[in-house]
Amino acid sequence: MAHDVDAYEAALRRLPEAHSLALRLRSAGVADEVVCEYLHIETEGLETLLRVAEQKLHAELHKR
Amino acid sequence: MQAWPLTGRVEELEVIAGALCPDQPHGGVVIAGSAGVGKTRLAREAMALAAERGRAVRWITGTAAAQSIPLGACAQWADRLDGDPLQLVGNVMAKVTASPNGAPVLVVVDDARLLDNLSSFVLHQIVLRRAATVIATVRTGAPAPDAVTALWKDGHLRRLDLQPLSHGESDALLHSALDGPVSAACAERMWRLTRGNVLFLHQLVNQEMQARRLVPHDGEWHWVGTMEMSQSLVDLVDLRIGATPGPVLEVIDLVAVAEPLELAYLTALADAAAIEDAERRGLIMVSRTRPNTVVRLGHPLYGEVRLAQAGNLRLSRLRGRIAREMGRPSAPARPVDPVRLAVLWLQSDLTPDPDVFTRAAQAAFRRLDVELAERLAAAAMAAGAGLDAELLRGNALMTLSRGAEGEDLLGVLTSRPLPEPAWSAAVNLRADNLLWPLGQPEQSRKVIDHALAAASGPASHRVLAFRAVQLAVEAHPAEALKICESIDSSQLAALPALKLACAQTISLGDLGHPLQGRTFAEEATRLAAASPEGAFFQAIILVVYQTQALIVGGCLPEAVSLAERTYQQYSVVPGAAQIFSNAISGMAALAVGELDTAVERLGNAVMGLGDRTDGGAYHFGIDYVEALARSGDAEAATEALAQMERNRHPAHVYRESDSLLAGAWVSAARGRTSQARDLAREAAEFARTRGQHAREVVSLQGAIQFGDQHTAGRLAELAELVDGPRVRLAARWAAALSGRDGDALLTVSRDLEVMGDRIAAADAAAHATRAFHQRNRRGPALTASARADRLITDCGATTPAARAAATPLPLTNREREIAVLISHGLSNIEIAQALTLSVRTIEGHIYRACTRVGIATRTELAGLITQFAPGNGSA
Numbered sequence: 001m002a003h004d005v006d007a008y009e010a011a012l013r014r015l016p017e018a019h020s021l022a023l024r025l026r027s028a029g030v031a032d033e034v035v036c037e038y039l040h041i042e043t044e045g046l047e048t049l050l051r052v053a054e055q056k057l058h059a060e061l062h063k064r
Numbered sequence: 065m066q067a068w069p070l071t072g073r074v075e076e077l078e079v080i081a082g083a084l085c086p087d088q089p090h091g092g093v094v095i096a097g098s099a100g101v102g103k104t105r106l107a108r109e110a111m112a113l114a115a116e117r118g119r120a121v122r123w124i125t126g127t128a129a130a131q132s133i134p135l136g137a138c139a140q141w142a143d144r145l146d147g148d149p150l151q152l153v154g155n156v157m158a159k160v161t162a163s164p165n166g167a168p169v170l171v172v173v174d175d176a177r178l179l180d181n182l183s184s185f186v187l188h189q190i191v192l193r194r195a196a197t198v199i200a201t202v203r204t205g206a207p208a209p210d211a212v213t214a215l216w217k218d219g220h221l222r223r224l225d226l227q228p229l230s231h232g233e234s235d236a237l238l239h240s241a242l243d244g245p246v247s248a249a250c251a252e253r254m255w256r257l258t259r260g261n262v263l264f265l266h267q268l269v270n271q272e273m274q275a276r277r278l279v280p281h282d283g284e285w286h287w288v289g290t291m292e293m294s295q296s297l298v299d300l301v302d303l304r305i306g307a308t309p310g311p312v313l314e315v316i317d318l319v320a321v322a323e324p325l326e327l328a329y330l331t332a333l334a335d336a337a338a339i340e341d342a343e344r345r346g347l348i349m350v351s352r353t354r355p356n357t358v359v360r361l362g363h364p365l366y367g368e369v370r371l372a373q374a375g376n377l378r379l380s381r382l383r384g385r386i387a388r389e390m391g392r393p394s395a396p397a398r399p400v401d402p403v404r405l406a407v408l409w410l411q412s413d414l415t416p417d418p419d420v421f422t423r424a425a426q427a428a429f430r431r432l433d434v435e436l437a438e439r440l441a442a443a444a445m446a447a448g449a450g451l452d453a454e455l456l457r458g459n460a461l462m463t464l465s466r467g468a469e470g471e472d473l474l475g476v477l478t479s480r481p482l483p484e485p486a487w488s489a490a491v492n493l494r495a496d497n498l499l500w501p502l503g504q505p506e507q508s509r510k511v512i513d514h515a516l517a518a519a520s521g522p523a524s525h526r527v528l529a530f531r532a533v534q535l536a537v538e539a540h541p542a543e544a545l546k547i548c549e550s551i552d553s554s555q556l557a558a559l560p561a562l563k564l565a566c567a568q569t570i571s572l573g574d575l576g577h578p579l580q581g582r583t584f585a586e587e588a589t590r591l592a593a594a595s596p597e598g599a600f601f602q603a604i605i606l607v608v609y610q611t612q613a614l615i616v617g618g619c620l621p622e623a624v625s626l627a628e629r630t631y632q633q634y635s636v637v638p639g640a641a642q643i644f645s646n647a648i649s650g651m652a653a654l655a656v657g658e659l660d661t662a663v664e665r666l667g668n669a670v671m672g673l674g675d676r677t678d679g680g681a682y683h684f685g686i687d688y689v690e691a692l693a694r695s696g697d698a699e700a701a702t703e704a705l706a707q708m709e710r711n712r713h714p715a716h717v718y719r720e721s722d723s724l725l726a727g728a729w730v731s732a733a734r735g736r737t738s739q740a741r742d743l744a745r746e747a748a749e750f751a752r753t754r755g756q757h758a759r760e761v762v763s764l765q766g767a768i769q770f771g772d773q774h775t776a777g778r779l780a781e782l783a784e785l786v787d788g789p790r791v792r793l794a795a796r797w798a799a800a801l802s803g804r805d806g807d808a809l810l811t812v813s814r815d816l817e818v819m820g821d822r823i824a825a826a827d828a829a830a831h832a833t834r835a836f837h838q839r840n841r842r843g844p845a846l847t848a849s850a851r852a853d854r855l856i857t858d859c860g861a862t863t864p865a866a867r868a869a870a871t872p873l874p875l876t877n878r879e880r881e882i883a884v885l886i887s888h889g890l891s892n893i894e895i896a897q898a899l900t901l902s903v904r905t906i907e908g909h910i911y912r913a914c915t916r917v918g919i920a921t922r923t924e925l926a927g928l929i930t931q932f933a934p935g936n937g938s939a
Contacts, residue, residue: 016072016260018227040204044216045096045223048079052224055075 011060019053026050067346068241068266070109072233073102079224080110083197084117084170090222091191092198094176094215097226099365100263100297103201106226107172110199114170120163122171122196123351124187125360126178127323128367133404134431137173137183140324140353144399149182149432149600150633151593156186161195169196175364176200177208181638182431184211191220203364211638228260237262241269242278242285250278250287263363264297267304274307302369305347311338314382316347317374320367322386322408324351324358328396329389356397377413384412391420402427406440418449425456430600432639434463451486458493463601463640465676467501470494478511485557488526491515492560495530499537499715500678508715509534522555529560532567539718539754541574553584558591562602565589566609570718573613576758576786579622585610604634604644608683611648615655616758618790620820627652643672647684654691657822657859662691670707679713686719686726693729694823696862701730721747721759725766732770735884736898737864737877741770748778757786765794769827769865771877773802789819797828806835810848817855823863826855830869879913880929882906887926 012020018039025035036043070077076095083093093110095103111121122141130136135152141159142152163169173179173187188211191198198221202208216223229237235251246254258264272278277289305316315334319325327350330339339359342348346362361367371379387408390400406424409417421444429437441449441457454477461470474494482490491511498508512534515527528551535544548568553561565588568581585606592603607630614623627648634645650665666688673680685708692701705727712723728743748763750756761782764775776798783795793815800808809832816825829852836845849869856866868880875883885895892910896903910922919925 014230014232016227016230016233018225039225041225042096042216042223044219045225048222048224049227052075052079055078059074 007061011057014060015053015056019049019056022046022049022053023057068237068262070105071237071240072229073106073109076106076224076226077109077113079222080106080199081113083199083222084110084114084119088197090220091194092170092200092221093224094221095199095201095224095226096204097201098204098228098261100261100363101226101228102262103203103226104174104363105262107174107199107201111170111172114197118167119197120167120169122160122169124160124171124173124179124183125324126173126175126180126183127360127364128178128371129321129323130404131178131180132436133401133407134180134182134428134433134436135186136180136401136404137178138186139401139404140356140358142399142401149430149637152431153182153186153189153637157189157195160186161190171196171198173198173200175203176212177202177206178364179209179212181209181211181433184209185637187212188215191215209638229262230260231255234258234260234265237265238269238285241266244280244285245283246285247287250285253287261297263365264300267297267300271300271304298365298369301363301365302373305366305369306373308345308347309338309341311335312342312345312347315339315342316361316366317370317378317382318386319348319359319361320370320374321379321383322404323367324360325386326397327357327359329386330359332389332396333385380411380413383408384414387412387414391417403431403433403436403440406443407436410440410443416443416447418444418447418453421447422449422453422456425453425460429456429460432600432637432641434460434639438464451482455486455489455493458490458497462493462497462501465501465678467497467503467677470497471502478515484523485526488515488519488523489557489559491527492530492563495534496563499534501676503677503679503714505534505538505715522552525551525553525555526560529556529564529567532571533563536567536570536574537715537718539574539720539756541571541718542755544568545571545575558588559602561588561591562606566602566606569606569609569613573609573616574718574754574756574758576617576761576782576788576791578613578617578619578758578788580787582610601640604630604641608644608648608651611651613758615651616762616790617786617788618793618819618821619788620652620655623655624652624820643669643680646672647680647687650684650691651687654687654694656820657694657826657855657861659691659695659860663688663695666691670704679711679716682708682711682713683716683719685711686722689726690722690729693726693733694859694861694863696733698730698733698735701733705730718754718756721751721756721763723747724750725763728766728770732864733862734898735864735881735888737770737881737884738899740864741767741772744770745772748775752778757782758788758791761786761791761794764798765790765824768794768797768801769824769863771864771868773798776802789815790821793819797824797831800835801831804835804838806832806839806841806844806848809835810844810851813848813851822855822859823861826852826859826861827863827865829855830863830865833869874916875913879909879916882909883913883925883929886910886922887930892922 012023022035022039025038032043032046036046041049080093083090095106097103115121124137126137135142138156141156143155160171161169171190190196215221234255238246238251238254254265258268269278272287278285278287315338318330318334343350347366349360349362351358387405390405402423406420409420421440425437425440425444428440438457438460441453441460444453445457458470458474474490474497477490478494495508495511498504498511512527512531516524519527528547532544532547535547544567548564551564553564556564565585569585572581589603589606592600611623611627631645631649634641646665647669650662650669654662666684669684670681670688689701689704689708692704724743724747728740731743732740744763744767748760748767751760751763764779767775779795779798783791793812797812800812809828813825813828813832816828829848832848833845833852836848852866852869882895885898892903892906896906914920914925917928
């Protein structure tokens, strides 16, 4: 379990800063507007940014 | 500078690839990000992907050089650059989105924030109509035209915020670009400086390679020595470009001042080897498109850096070289855009040329860029241009609502002896400018009086066209029409013909003949489309009058159809056309009881015209007030009414009855029905004294809706004078109301609904409900009540008649009105003031009302009236 957590954290750290931050803020339950403010993006872009971030994270977690 | 491999963008490319699949919810993707993050590169990859999938691809670039030229970014797609702006835009759209064998098209718009307004409109239309999939790039934090911003704000394009690469991706890119491993120290220094910005990294590597500070050693790249380098990407780009050989720098600068620049001009002006060198270094890119192959800079930052650093003298000289080449009769690339030529000329070291500037001013006006047209006309005048430039500048100043400057120019112009038709054009423009932007109808009249005294032959017909306008807007429709009929319209060019059509439309509409004169109006509009004098705006104003005449006459399907057509054509055209199309659509929506749309569009128009002095905000403010009041928002309506009064414009006399009626609707929304009735009667009286028969009908219909039972006689008279369905229905309604004939009222309600006036239909049904109740016909009363409720709910309206019908209490109209005001929280003193009655009378009404319904206090009376109000299910 601890191993999984470490792998997840390591994968998050390998992401571009904005993607990593978006995922961390989202999982902390931060409101969309606040996430956008942190990332300096417009609210219309958040959904796609999170989707890209999740895909990048998935790719990192499954890298051999 | 060789292209580097695309790194770290797999997921982003997937998002874009998704947009290229059929049946997508979005029309494409907007790639947003900071300078140098890789937006253009990603867009190029998308273009290659689309081409692989069999799509036809188009590339459009927004540039600083073309931003001030209407349609500048799309010029390469325009066969011709003159004529009606909508036709011009339509042709460009058709060419951009056409493809061999009907293959789907991808349009890539790089740096969309730098598009000129008309090109933004083209882009917006392409997306809206789904004529092609669009991928646009925008730099974050930089302002973009509204039509571009709306693409993602309104959900037409998916927004992809492109982020800098991660540390790992940046390292991988370095490894790949240098074709070998990089030392950890080198990679770390590069990362600290560039933070995943690809362009920055690329520029840095190039610079350090050339300086031989990035060197291979023991199978790894190392960064050696100390580096003189700035911390900013812009400085680095500047250093890199500044270090290129002189001839190559000249190529970059030539492209920067006129991007996109036709290769034919560049070849004529620069050394061929230098052009090839610039392309090899990635500083310029050549696109082989028809009819001309064009050259762009390798990255938008190169242009920004050079325009900031090259020095004005150098840039002026280069613009002059291009303009001279472009202005030659045998210019190597065709067609030459007169606006582009003049904008280059204006900022060059060439001697100002009045003809070049005048032609450009006319073209800019036709492309709806009135500010630019005014600047170019002023430049033409400064260069010694003649009457054409002066008239155009006068027209532009008036259109921009810069009345005082317009009067300075036109006052001097009309004091000179001028040939025809320039003299009558100048006189009319001056009178027009005095009437609208300056709001001085008396002065305007004097100008025409004076001119008519001096005019003869065709000139007098041209000047009379404006006299007809003055009379029409002063609410003298019969006199105006008489003048219209005396004018030989074959003597009129587009602008005076449109003025005549406006006067005729207003007069015929007011007199009650909304369907007459349409052929001439259509002919004048056709003339305007091809007019060299920028009559386009006047053509839209004519549509305002046409729509209004149709509404007043009750020809509502025709009004809606005209308004809808206009809205579709102009609602995203930049500038005044957009505002007017909103207003026209809002007026039609109000007439058929689509109150949400009416409030939104009229509100937009009033806001858009707020800083102009030509009366537009007052004109459409009247309709806006009525829309708010009819929707029951008494507070907003009261505020808008006060604003309307502040915007009151002395030239809009012909709308005085509408203005009074709007006030009546506000009174009704505030529960003051008898005050509303008095105002509606006042409106009718005003219209009657001016012979505005059709507007008198509208005002009397308003009075009926507020419960006036004494309009039947006058409406029967008006039915003999006025055409259109409204007057006949209003006359039948008035007769049925005074006879308390429920069946006839119900029939009128049905016919009003067929006509399209759904709020009036609801009110007639509400009157029928009461009439049936009074005769104890409960079944028909229920039917009529349900009908009123359905219509009023559909429209989202609140009216006194509907309120009364929904309250089956045995109260008189006056008792009901007082009960409603008590429920609004007014004291007896306040009610007495509102209804101009004594407090004792109010108390008497309250006492009798309480006795009738068997309650004891005014509070109980207020509770009862609220309980039976429409919408609470008790009706």
